[in-house]
Amino acid sequence: MAPHDLDRARLVALLDVERATYTRTHPRSAEQYARADHLFGRVPMTWMNMWSGGFPLYLDRARGNRVVDVDGQEYVDFAMGDTGAMAGHSPGATVEAVTARMRDLGGITTMLPTADAEWVGAELARRFGLPLWSFTLTATDANRWAIRIARLVTGRPKILTFAYCYHGSVDEAFAVPGPAGQAVAREGLVGAPVALSETTRVAEFNDLAGVEEQLRAGDVAAILTEPALTNIGIVLPEPGFLSGLRELATRYGALLMIDETHTFSAGPGGATALWDLQPDLFVIGKSIGGGIPSGAYGLTREVAAAAMSRDDADLVDVGGVGGTLAGSALSVTAMRATLEHVLTETAFERMVALAGDFTAGVQATLDRTGVPWTVQQLGARAEYRFAAPAPRTGSDSAAAADDELDEYLHLFMANRGVLITPFHNMALMCPDTSAADVALHTRLFEEAVTALTRPRT
Ligand SMILES: Cc1ncc(COP(=O)(O)O)c(C=O)c1O
Known part of the structure; x- marks a missing residue:
């Protein structure tokens, strides 16, 4: 099954549910965004509009690999500031x-x-x-x-x-x-x-x-x-x-x-x-x-x-x-x-091992459901992509982009307390990431893909 062979109607229906949940459960973030009349693009930096759901979460606090938004929701963070926070938040x-x-x-x-x-x-x-x-x-x-x-x-x-x-x-x-x-x-x-x-x-x-x-x-x-x-x-x-x-x-x-x-x-x-x-x-x-x-x-x-x-x-x-x-x-x-x-040698050893577990967890779902996606690992970082075999050039990989699928996965995770990067589907381990955090992602990824691929009854 190629990505475009997915049941797009089902994807859109699932995405609508996730969008509605996201909007309903983040009223304070939505309000702050609506009030940001003096920011170019309503955000401190225009790329913050990459976050899925129509508005970004507003940060209250973050420590280690946990982020808390202004609505009081806590997240296991795998986005880690797109590597800026690979050492953990406020180490x-x-x-x-x-x-x-x-x-x-x-x-x-x-x-x-x-x-x-x-x-x-x-x-x-x-x-x-x-x-x-x-x-x-x-x-x-x-x-x-x-x-x-x-x-x-x-x-x-x-x-x-x-x-x-x-x-x-x-x-x-x-x-x-x-x-x-x-x-x-x-x-x-x-x-x-x-x-x-x-x-x-x-x-x-x-x-x-x-x-x-x-x-x-x-x-x-x-x-x-x-x-x-x-x-x-x-x-x-x-x-x-x-x-x-x-x-x-x-x-x-x-x-x-x-x-x-x-x-x-x-x-x-x-x-x-x-x-x-x-x-x-x-x-x-x-x-x-x-x-x-x-x-x-x-x-x-x-x-x-x-x-x-x-x-x-x-x-x-x-x-x-x-x-x-x-x-x-x-x-x-x-x-x-x-x-x-x-960011010591000992920290890297743990982070790389956890990224290995993360990758294996994603791979198990890909194997079980047969979706033609791939997951790649580079040390402490892992990422899934909607193509199989894994793209070998940037142009091949660009051709596998799927904004709706990205948004669905991002929101499915965010609505259940996990953040992955707003840019495609990257996850990064930091010194504070635990095996339980990885297991949570594995479970949610399995649920998200199963919902997409479950045969119609
Ligand atoms: C490989 C690489 N180099 C440089 C940069 C630029 O980093 P910064 O935006 O912090 O200047 C990025 C940002 O994502 C990057 O991925």
């Missing part, structure tokens, strides 16, 4: 450290370094292998600045990305292949500064021949990728794909730039350590500050030396690499506490 060690910085010592942002910065740089080097680091407040900025470094040291204009990748609001990354293989803007792209073909080359994930074809022109500064695509479902790399990228990058004089903002879920050293990826530039953000705005990019000594040797590049003042609050005492304190005490 104790991070809260203590930032509180000490803010309340006891003072100095949230002063433009002066603290000793914690070197500690964090050394820890990131130990985990991910790159020796030199610079800080940002978001993964988007880390990507933007690392891209500038790549252009500076190679003297080349373009970035090679993969169809349906996402690297934050980085202009270069919103490309899909056009009819002649050239980069064209992805549908819906807002305000592109120039035609994507001027800045970007694009290939399909898992297609080394396509990558090589794009590299032949000799104008690619860096191949930018996640080790697995995670923003169009999870698309895992096939054996040899990532080592092939490394090899092609070297052969064609491009840098390999790995963005582990989400794939950090793979383990304490991300997929880079797990799969020995050897990037020239590396990007991370979201979770490493335990929710306090933080990000970082890492460089090899060769790339750093090449950048530093360029007298014509203003890396210190207004050359385009900088953010006033980046590397602030607050942000760096948060990164140190989170890496030292929260």
Whole structure:
């Protein structure tokens, strides 16, 4: 049964029931949303309208993997701020450290370094292998600045990305292949500064021949990728794909730039350590500050030396690499506490094991009901997608999108006390997730799919 073979009338009827329940049981959230007349799109950030049900839940409080909304409903959270809260909501060690910085010592942002910065740089080097680091407040900025470094040291204009990748609001990354293989803007792209073909080359994930074809022109500064695509479902790399990228990058004089903002879920050293990826530039953000705005990019000594040797590049003042609050005492304190005490090797061991249980639970329902969906796991993260076999490119995965099914599953879960991401169907374990939480999701997923597929009586 393909997704479109589902009984759509039944799906719509079930969805209507879930929508009505959601509206009835969340009057305070609905009211706050209706009153938000001074917010662009009625939300603090327009993507918050991705939440299913017509309005987002309004947050009252959150700790560990529990979220409580303003209607007093408590949820087991598997969305975890789309990885921003992978360390758990308000992790104790991070809260203590930032509180000490803010309340006891003072100095949230002063433009002066603290000793914690070197500690964090050394820890990131130990985990991910790159020796030199610079800080940002978001993964988007880390990507933007690392891209500038790549252009500076190679003297080349373009970035090679993969169809349906996402690297934050980085202009270069919103490309899909056009009819002649050239980069064209992805549908819906807002305000592109120039035609994507001027800045970007694009290939399909898992297609080394396509990558090589794009590299032949000799104008690619860096191949930018996640080790697995995670923003169009999870698309895992096939054996040899990532080592092939490394090899092609070297052969064609491009840098390999790995963005582990989400794939950090793979383990304490991300997929880079797990799969020995050897990037020239590396990007991370979201979770490493335990929710306090933080990000970082890492460089090899060769790339750093090449950048530093360029007298014509203003890396210190207004050359385009900088953010006033980046590397602030607050942000760096948060990164140190989170890496030292929260996202530890022991925590990852538990989180990955629980994601294994989550994946097995979903798979059991898929096997029993025969729906042609797949579930993929990457360390502490798992995601189901409405396609089987699992998509091997971003374009294949994009073709399997089904907004009604997404909304049904999101609302079915939310109405029974479980949150998964508003973006497709991702679930992330954090250090506070328990086996009982995973079992709850397994039971609800089984009930949701059974309701969809039960033979009519
Ligand atoms: C792989 C990847 N890189 C970068 C980003 C951007 O992160 P931020 O929005 O925190 O800048 C995201 C956001 O989802 C991401 O998935």
